[in-house]
Amino acid sequence: MKRIHIEEIKNHIGEEVVVAGFVQVIRDQGKNIKFLLVRDVMGIVQVVVLKSEENAMEVADSLSTESVIEVVGLAKEEKQAPQGFEIAAKHIKVLSHSDPELPIPVFEKGSQEEAEQSIRLDWRWIDLRKPRQALTFKVWTAFEAAFREYWVKNNYIEIHSPKLIGAPSESGAEVFEVKYFDRKAYLAQSPQFYKQMAMAAGFEKVFEVGPVFRAEPSFTSRHATEFTGYDVEISYIESHHEVMAEEERFIQYAIRAVKEKYGDEIKKEFGREVIVPEIPFPKFTMKEAKAILADMGVPSEKAGDLSPEEERKICEYAQKKHGHEFVFITAYPASVRAFYHMREENEPDITKSFDLLWNGLEVTTGAQREHRYGILVKQAIEKGMRLESIQFYLNFFKYGCPPHGGLGIGANRMLMKLLDIENVRESMFVYRGVKRLEP
């Protein structure tokens, strides 16, 4: 007989079925009857074991919670059971025995009983058994599938750019060094240079999904040393406004897909009402944002850039003023942006760049790129770059390259905001930080 998932039982009432999963709860009801709660990836079911079923009772007597079992039994309606039905066990087989001493409890019985985060991260796979944690990754699967669906439908080409690179890119700081046979390599901090290479190759529109590596000694709830990046680059644009318009479309598309598939479950597990954002998103220039923040009495920590506190406050403002969870900040000064961001023709200190904030958190950085070789070299020198370490990149612009722009999205930060997860560590399958390389 073929195993069915627990959510399918309702279609098999009165039939003998096979289910398999983890034993979540074992409850004795006197000597002659035992109740088990068995959990698979789709749901939880009550299994009743009667003494008259000797084989089943014998196995049930030996069970520890979190063991994995297969149950053969009769599917019945039962009003008192959690989901309105139960299985009367005929046979139980232990597929995997759990040590009875679990290092962390699987069930969230309120935060005060939950183990500390760092301990839960040590035993990540046990923590991931909680329905809320599993839902996080089901939602991510649907979210990413929707982004990709948009890109593939719209004739983007997918690239897989190398993570091992020959010279520290972008700045040289915060990059991991790798022993590479008889020389050194570095881990790519982003696919930036390579997605621009794809533009020089004439690919026109590309996307990449992959790990990015940051050797930042940060311990905040927003940072990790390795996380998933979504990168997009498009050619033949007039300005960064086209990049923003495209981002609005695919973010709306992906959030709508998640809401349709998991909106109710997200509401139940996370208490979060997923909102499909309207287009266009509100936009403020940096100058406008700083003026609004000054009006709100929020101190400016750094000219031309927003602190985490300012990001939260400007989002509160956008929410209040425009009823929108997203806000673009544009027109960053050249001083705070990368050398390859294109400048405004009439305001050479202002870049054609943007950040996207979602409910208080930066989730995207984007820009039109400088594709004119001479100007790009000049800007690199201004920023104090060593040209020899980026010459391979500069060469991309010597033999014809369309005007282009793009953006990078922090996938884990998007997931945090999609589900109201407070700490990025809970939005990663396995978190990596300065002090954490395990499991």
Add this chain to the structure above:
Amino acid sequence: MKRIHIEEIKNHIGEEVVVAGFVQVIRDQGKNIKFLLVRDVMGIVQVVVLKSEENAMEVADSLSTESVIEVVGLAKEEKQAPQGFEIAAKHIKVLSHSDPELPIPVFEKGSQEEAEQSIRLDWRWIDLRKPRQALTFKVWTAFEAAFREYWVKNNYIEIHSPKLIGAPSESGAEVFEVKYFDRKAYLAQSPQFYKQMAMAAGFEKVFEVGPVFRAEPSFTSRHATEFTGYDVEISYIESHHEVMAEEERFIQYAIRAVKEKYGDEIKKEFGREVIVPEIPFPKFTMKEAKAILADMGVPSEKAGDLSPEEERKICEYAQKKHGHEFVFITAYPASVRAFYHMREENEPDITKSFDLLWNGLEVTTGAQREHRYGILVKQAIEKGMRLESIQFYLNFFKYGCPPHGGLGIGANRMLMKLLDIENVRESMFVYRGVKRLEP
């Protein structure tokens, strides 16, 4: 006016259109007329420039090939033009000027005129402008999208496992070392341990697409130090035969999708007739394979494993005997397989594992995994593993873990076989090898 793609011109005959792309050819036809061939990501079009259009002619006179231009002009039918139509230019704008001295030619005029591979790899983005190269990555996009579509439809959860790991996994050899703050990290050779962790978390079916890193000093046409892996793991299996059956289904699904979308173009550019494989694929045990090869007079280089030559020959046999491009080899001896491959109950020297070969090349390794803690530890010790470096992994099996199995696919090797590409370097956006970290 909005730019259109070259393949859309046929729908705009008699209208003024805007196209943009790389100047592939510049041909003077006397003093009063010039022909350009302009290439975008979708096609190539002839642009005719007449002296009477002064602006256009002035720009055309200054052009170098591979510059990027925008052309405004009248779309006309023209039987002598490559695709049966042309654009009579009114205005031409140079978006990006190319150095007239190209380091490699963009056009393949037969292999003897093509630059050497290593030089083409140096200038990868120029080489990628060839239609055949661009098609490779369009096909990859469709191929990967189809695999993912299958997995998502069938309720797989996508994971993004860490590439930075705390201890050299699997064997310890052939692993890159990373300077990680005040300690060492290593680059994951595969997501093996982490997809098994997902099984212990109860995710039941997962897939991952991501880079894998191999510090192998190999210089063959099949090896790279970084490539894209597709990884799949599924729970509640009876044996590795279920894993093979699932792989047959998603490979068939993905090849069918590519054939529908790009079959004709692949035929034209690569001379390859894409064949949707029939299910089930032929299967030989290692013992059967060795007997067949002995009959064919192919020398056995290593007991219990196949050499590249044996892989080619057994595929020739499968093709002849079963008319099939794929063949599974099963029942590898434990001596040549990883410690975590499950053994046959009645033949403890034989693993429940398989390789999949496609037209002479190994493209997959898979197995049922040993999920029983005690047996797994015993097998690890037998293989001489240092238990402390894999204890984090062994722990996954202490607190309940369903029986499971899975496989890893080399995406680039699949692409090689899909398109009859002879060298893996041509199947990567940017190749990485022992001596190559650039561009």
